[in-house]
Amino acid sequence: MKQLSVVLTLLALLTLSSCATKGQTGALGGAAGGALIGQAIGRNTGGTLIGAAVGAGLGYMIGNEMDKYDRSQMSNVYERGLSNRRSEWVNPDSGNQYSMTPQPAFENPSTRQVCRKAEINAVIDGKPQRTYSTACRNASGEWVLQGS
Numbered sequence: 001m002k003q004l005s006v007v008l009t010l011l012a013l014l015t016l017s018s019c020a021t022k023g024q025t026g027a028l029g030g031a032a033g034g035a036l037i038g039q040a041i042g043r044n045t046g047g048t049l050i051g052a053a054v055g056a057g058l059g060y061m062i063g064n065e066m067d068k069y070d071r072s073q074m075s076n077v078y079e080r081g082l083s084n085r086r087s088e089w090v091n092p093d094s095g096n097q098y099s100m101t102p103q104p105a106f107e108n109p110s111t112r113q114v115c116r117k118a119e120i121n122a123v124i125d126g127k128p129q130r131t132y133s134t135a136c137r138n139a140s141g142e143w144v145l146q147g148s
Contacts (some may be wrong), residue, residue, distance in 0.1 A: 004046075026062060032083075038072070049115075051090075063067070069091050069092065069093065070089075070091055070098065073087075073089045073098065073100075074100060074118075074120075074133075074143075074145075075119070075135075075142070076126045076133070077102055077118065078081065078102060078116050078135045078143040079143065081100070081102040081118075082102075083102060083103055083104040084101075084102075084103065084104075086092045086099050086100070086101045087099065087100050087101075087102075088100075094124075096119070096122060096123065096125075097122065097123040098120060098122045098123075098126045099120070099121045099122075100118050100119070100121075101118060101119045102116050102118040102122045103116060103117045103118060108136055111136065113136040113137055113138070114137045115134055115135065115136040115138065115146070116134070116135055116136075116143075117132065117133070117134045118132070118133050118134075118135070119132055120132070120133055121130075133145055133146075134146045
């Protein structure tokens with residue numbers, strides 16, 4: 001029964017994450033991690049729920065801080081960045097460093113949206129990280145990060 005509650009919680013979190021902002025994604029990831037830790041420590045549903053709540057709060061705070069500046073910078077690069085040319089910025093609040101290299105725009109055949117892929121390199125707390133992202137224009141013309 002305990003494992004079922006953890007599985008159901010994680011499935012709900014994964015389902016919700018498909019339309020989330022970075023703050024929400026941080027909250028969902030934090031909740032999932034917190035639920036697992038809470039279950040491991042408390043070995044009961046109460047521990048799982050407390051862990052999920054604490055993790056969600058911390059994850060939201062971290063993800064939301066990224067939204068304020070970095071998401072705006074990423075959107076600018078998707079909008080105006082030259083294909084295969086690196087754009088760089090430093091978050092003035094966190095000091096984290098980013099470089100982003102967008103690829104040429106393309107039309108997503110299933111959604112008919114204009115999309116761009118990009119490589120993002122970051123130095124966060126002195127640790128280099130690399131990721132690849134895809135963003136597509138929504139009906140309002142805003143760039144929205146895709147789930148995969």
